[in-house]
């Protein structure tokens with residue numbers, strides 16, 4: 581690229597479409613070389629011309645140009661003032677809860693990724709933080725749980741793995757002085773922008789759809805308020821909760837195709853949800869795009885462009901049939917992840933949500949027979965053929 585064309589290359593404006601922003605928003609050609617792909621700045625430190633005279637980077641725990649591009653890209657897509665990236669989704673969640681102080685209280689959705697209540701109950705509670713779990717789909721329950729000590733309301737919508745929804749706008753209107761945090765891992769900003777709906781903080785396990793190819797674990801937080809962004813960046817450096825330049829680079833690459841991937845995930849999931857719903861050996865299907873979904877009208881209102889690639893279902897024959905089904909699949913992989921191009925199946929009770937007590941799991945609707953499917957972007961006919969043969973083996 582010539583010097584001239586580098587100069588004329590501008591960042592797209594906020595009015596451009598999502599796909600354009602995902603590719604270009606924070607990713608201008610490298611100022612030093614013109615490299616179109618953001619370089620991996622694999623460096624610990626940065627030479628200073630004189631003491632305190634540097635180009636904005638001093639040490640890679642404090643800041644790294646590759647990671648910064650990912651942080652800026654996500655902040656633009658999630659409509660916040662700034663972002664911060666982390667080594668895992670759990671470290672992103674740890675960082676957000678670390679904004680609280682001893683004695684502070686948080687209201688947490690009853691149905692969230694199992695690692696979140698494990699972090700709250702077994703670790704953060706030791707530092708004097710208090711938690712109340714509520715069905716955040718029930719606004720009265722949320723309202724009742726919020727006290728003057730409540731600093732955060734933490735929700736996941738759709739929630740893992742029951743797909744239970746929370747009305748983000750309605751919760752933002754009753755949250756009083758608390759900050760509303762939305763784990764947006766399942767839909768991504770391609771389908772839902774929580775800050776637009778009233779959230780203060782949005783976060784991701786970028787391990788899932790954002791990176792999308794089963795190659796990294798990572799996390800990200802985007803903040804609506806400048807002070808929260810400053811506090812989180814301080815905390816990130818002080819606690820050392822960072823992401824590596826290589827993982828950030830892979831995630832930037834994934835982000836560029838997020839829009840097309842999410843469209844295909846939605847299309848495939850709708851086809852498979854309808855197939856499962858019509859199958860005589862299937863007793864229950866949970867997918868927000870089905871008319872039978874208990875919160876179908878909220879789904880249509882809140883999900884601007886689609887309902888995502890996640891669904892859960894139960895087979896006739898419960899746990900035993902579910903186990904046999906999971907091990908009879910051949911194209912679909914039995915694995916503990918979601919949101920990648922490959923279709924994956926999980927048994928939440930023994931895998932992703934095994935850290936929860938049985939009582940808490942059942943209260944959250946995570947029955948022993950529930951099977952979670954992360955629908956990938958393969959040809960849907962091939963997926964259906966695989967599901968079909970596995971159901972036939974599992975349920976006689």
Ligand SMILES: Cc1ncc(COP(=O)(O)O)c(C=O)c1O
Pocket residue numbers: 668669670671693695736740763765766784785786787797798799932
């Ligand atoms: C919705 C959600 N949030 C957070 C996490 C934690 O992310 P990570 O595994 O990247 O630490 C997960 C992991 O499955 C998740 O599903």
